[in-house]
Amino acid sequence: MEARPLNILVADDNQSDRMILCAIVKKMGHQVCEAADGNEAVDQYMQQKPDIILLDVIMPNLNGQEAARAIKTLAGEDMVPIIFLTSLQEASDLAACLESGGDDFISKPYNKIILQAKISAFGRMLKMHNTLQSQRDVIRENNDHMRHEQEVAKAVYDNVAHSGCLDLPNIKHMLSPFSIFNGDVLLAARKPSGSIHILLGDFTGHGLPAAIGAMPLAEIFYGMTAKGFLMADILREINLKLKKILPVGYFCCTCMASLSFRRQELEVWMGGLPDFAIYRKASNKVEHVKSSHLPLGVLSTQAFDTKSQSFDFLPGDKFYMWSDGIIESRNADSELFGEDRLFSVFEQYPNEKYFDRILSEVNKFVGESGRDDDTTLLELTMVDESVIGKVDIDLSSGAITGPANWNMTYTLRDDTLRTFNPLPVMLNILNDVPAMRNISGQLYTLMAELFSNAFEHGVLGLSSELKKTADGFAEYYNLRTKALETLNNDYVKFEFDLTPTQGGGCLTITVEDSGKGFDYTNINLKSEENVAYSGRGIPLIYSLCDSLTYLDKGNKVKVSLSWQTQLEE
Amino acid sequence: MSHLNMAQIQELKDVMEEAFGDLVMTYLQDSEQKLKALKKSINANDAKQIADLAHSLKGASANICAENLSALLKKVEDFGRADELNQVPYVFEQIQTEFRCVKTELQQLK
Numbered sequence: 001m002e003a004r005p006l007n008i009l010v011a012d013d014n015q016s017d018r019m020i021l022c023a024i025v026k027k028m029g030h031q032v033c034e035a036a037d038g039n040e041a042v043d044q045y046m047q048q049k050p051d052i053i054l055l056d057v058i059m060p061n062l063n064g065q066e067a068a069r070a071i072k073t074l075a076g077e078d079m080v081p082i083i084f085l086t087s088l089q090e091a092s093d094l095a096a097c098l099e100s101g102g103d104d105f106i107s108k109p110y111n112k113i114i115l116q117a118k119i120s121a122f123g124r125m126l127k128m129h130n131t132l133q134s135q136r137d138v139i140r141e142n143n144d145h146m147r148h149e150q151e152v153a154k155a156v157y158d159n160v161a162h163s164g165c166l167d168l169p170n171i172k173h174m175l176s177p178f179s180i181f182n183g184d185v186l187l188a189a190r191k192p193s194g195s196i197h198i199l200l201g202d203f204t205g206h207g208l209p210a211a212i213g214a215m216p217l218a219e220i221f222y223g224m225t226a227k228g229f230l231m232a233d234i235l236r237e238i239n240l241k242l243k244k245i246l247p248v249g250y251f252c253c254t255c256m257a258s259l260s261f262r263r264q265e266l267e268v269w270m271g272g273l274p275d276f277a278i279y280r281k282a283s284n285k286v287e288h289v290k291s292s293h294l295p296l297g298v299l300s301t302q303a304f305d306t307k308s309q310s311f312d313f314l315p316g317d318k319f320y321m322w323s324d325g326i327i328e329s330r331n332a333d334s335e336l337f338g339e340d341r342l343f344s345v346f347e348q349y350p351n352e353k354y355f356d357r358i359l360s361e362v363n364k365f366v367g368e369s370g371r372d373d374d375t376t377l378l379e380l381t382m383v384d385e386s387v388i389g390k391v392d393i394d395l396s397s398g399a400i401t402g403p404a405n406w407n408m409t410y411t412l413r414d415d416t417l418r419t420f421n422p423l424p425v426m427l428n429i430l431n432d433v434p435a436m437r438n439i440s441g442q443l444y445t446l447m448a449e450l451f452s453n454a455f456e457h458g459v460l461g462l463s464s465e466l467k468k469t470a471d472g473f474a475e476y477y478n479l480r481t482k483a484l485e486t487l488n489n490d491y492v493k494f495e496f497d498l499t500p501t502q503g504g505g506c507l508t509i510t511v512e513d514s515g516k517g518f519d520y521t522n523i524n525l526k527s528e529e530n531v532a533y534s535g536r537g538i539p540l541i542y543s544l545c546d547s548l549t550y551l552d553k554g555n556k557v558k559v560s561l562s563w564q565t566q567l568e569e
Numbered sequence: 570m571s572h573l574n575m576a577q578i579q580e581l582k583d584v585m586e587e588a589f590g591d592l593v594m595t596y597l598q599d600s601e602q603k604l605k606a607l608k609k610s611i612n613a614n615d616a617k618q619i620a621d622l623a624h625s626l627k628g629a630s631a632n633i634c635a636e637n638l639s640a641l642l643k644k645v646e647d648f649g650r651a652d653e654l655n656q657v658p659y660v661f662e663q664i665q666t667e668f669r670c671v672k673t674e675l676q677q678l679k
Contacts, residue, residue: 014629016596023584023592058624087628109577109631112584 006030006123009050011041011067012085013059017108021054021085024112028119038062038070045071050080052122054106057086057097065100072101079129081122085110157211164188164222165196166378168388172355173378176325183210184323184376185252187218189225194385196259197225197234200321200378201252201296202273213252213297216241231258232306235269235296237434239304242297251297255321259313261385266313269306271295274327274339279346279354281316286346289319301431302441313382320354323376329366337365355379403432404500411493417455418484423447426494433498435505435563446544449537450511450557454492458515458555460484490514506562517554572670577634578678593675596633600626604668607645611657619657620649635671638664 008030012018015036022032033048035041037059045053053071057064068082084097087108094105103122106115166173166188175186183203190196199221203210217238224234235256242252253272260267270276272295275288293305313319322342329337345361346354358377408429412422427444430436436443456462460483466472495510523538542548545559582589603626610618623646631639641664648657 014625015599016592016629017632019588019592019595020581020584020632023586023588027584058621087624087631108628109634112580 006051006119006126007033007048008119009033009035009041009044009048009053009055011035011038011044011053011059011064012056013037014056017056017085017110020110021115024110024115025054025119028116030119038064038067041067042070042074045074045080051126052119053080053082055082055084055102057084057093065097065102068097068101077133079126079133081126083118083122153208153211157214165190168196170381170383170388171196171198171378172381174359174375176323176376182206182323182325183214184325185214185217186376186378187221189222191225191258192228194261194390196380197221197231197256198259198321198378198380199254199256200273200323200376201254202323203252204250204295209247209250213242213246213250216245217252217296231256231267231269231308233434235306236301236304239296239299240301243300246297251295253291253295255291257319257321257380258308259319259380259382261382264313264315264382266311266317266319266382267308268311268319269293269308274322274324275343276322277320277343277346278311278313279318279320280314281318282314284350286343287311288343315382315384317382318354319380320358321378321380322358325375326358326362326377329362329375331365332367337362341365403498404505405498407495407497409493409495411491413491414487414489417459417490417492418487422494423451426496430496430507433505433507436507439561439563442544446541446559446561447509449541449544450494450509450559451492453537453541453557454511454513454515456480458513458517459487459490459492461515501562504562504564506560508558508560510556510558512552512556515555517552517556520550520554523550571674572635572637572667573674573678574634574636581632581634582678590679592633593679596629597672597675600629600668604665608661611654611661614654616649616652616654618649619654620646623649630671633671633675635667638667638671641667 008025010018010021010025010032011034012021013036018034018036022034025032033044033050035044039062041053041055041059042062044050055064055068059067062070064084064086068084071080071082081103082101083104083106084102085108086094086097086105097105104118106118164187165171166175166186168188171188173186176182176184183201183206185199185201185203187199187201188196199217201214201217203213220238220241221234224237229237235254238252238254246252251272255268255270255273255276257269258267259265266278268276268289270289270291271293273291275290278287278289279285280287289309289311292307292309299305327337327339327342331337341361342358345352345358349357355377359375362375410422410426412420416422423444426447430443457464460480462476462479462483464476466476466479491514493512495508495512497508497510499506499508538548541559545561547558547560549558550556551558581592585592603622607619607622607626610622623642627639627642627646630642641660644660645657645664648654648660
């Protein structure tokens, strides 16, 4: 029954009583220390730190109740059960014992069985208390640690996510103080052209997982906006990054808007968010702006659609963005504020300062029912550009240019040629160049054609002419299988060369194979009638690049692609 | 009729084992001293002192299974607490007689 021997203090001025108690306690296997009065009991408590104290009530010098008070004060948070030894009968005397800090009584003459049962019970309680206390200490320590981490995270987050231009005179915003933990992101930055990019993001989930994705999002947003990238490029880049880093099921509902002062236009891309509002000053009407895309971080780059909606945006027009915290605000009856109520604010109060009106309506609705300030709201007003002044671009913001100047060769030999598809590996490397991502579909076709020409026609010497009839098709694959077996010191070698140019770049791909080549002297790059060239899809390749040249004996082809980075609208 | 509760005293002997003799000796010495002090207090009409000493003797006597003695001491304690000392000398006589019997029996048990 006993988990471990306890250390028990017996304090009784009567020596024979003390002897009996000590004998009983020792018989249970516990250790005993003794005190003959209240003062000794307090001294012994300090020296021996007993687990349980058996304390006589009436003792000379310091009596039992005084000693109990002193000991409980000294013990602080530690649990020291005190069992009073008493022959007192009066209820009020017994109550006074408990009030002075006693936990239980045992009356004289001592009953061995009851005393042992009480000691065991307090031993169990003590063990539980100690477990609780040490668990509480661990929790407290972890909590302190976590709070510290959150403070650091918030500082980092604020540096990254709020370094933009949310303080411009034509922007009013309120960011939930819980934004780092509820996954709301609000970013604004100016392009070199003077236009404003604004992004409201709402990550799935809460807490750290929701906050983490905000970092690369903000970094890309600010970095690329400062360099003058178009909204479509920035969205594609953020989508790719989030798709790469976020676990399945995590994404970011996003609205990105680009305000052009010159064209008096607002371009909006929205994915996965509730309707936003554009207020027209001239007509005093409100238009809904609806999401037409999936959230960021869901689709692959190939499937991702950057198409945005354009709205005329004349001076005095206002664009409102909000987090679902506003719509999901609840009143005392657990009713939602809801989208209808939100839009009706515009109808109810014509020509209002809607930013303040929306906040006050939400406050009024929620009332005193535990408002949690979980709201993010932004108002963007069209003004004359002179109101907000010239752009002050911080060129030190994160570089999103990718590798721009490099060369690589990749040679595939017999076994590898036979079994391995090299296209994904090569495309993956090329996709590190942001400009390539715009044309990744085109690039895939180009690479596939170049590889098939070099391998099927060059190395294996097959003619796709055969594939024109059903019989020929079968023969083609027969020949192909045979040819594959005879590979001996064969190869296909790719060379990529990427060089930066003024405002853009140039990619040259040279593909060489171990085949015997072909006579390309009279080749017409644009004609479909190049039967003599084993059906190499030369016109297709030519249509995909800027230049195409055959070299040596026709076993080497060089194509080049160049581009200008689209910076200004 | 025995002056000790014999069933209880057997239990006590089991608990104390070889220390039972020491316990009896300690109890007798301690009690003789306290009885002397009690006598003095009675002579001095010190009600508080009477009650405290009787209380202590009462508890120790109960523990040593001397039930009659303990009951007599409780009477004295109660008189002392109530500050009604008239009958105390008379009860004290009974206590001294009872104590001598208890002592004899305890010494036989050793």
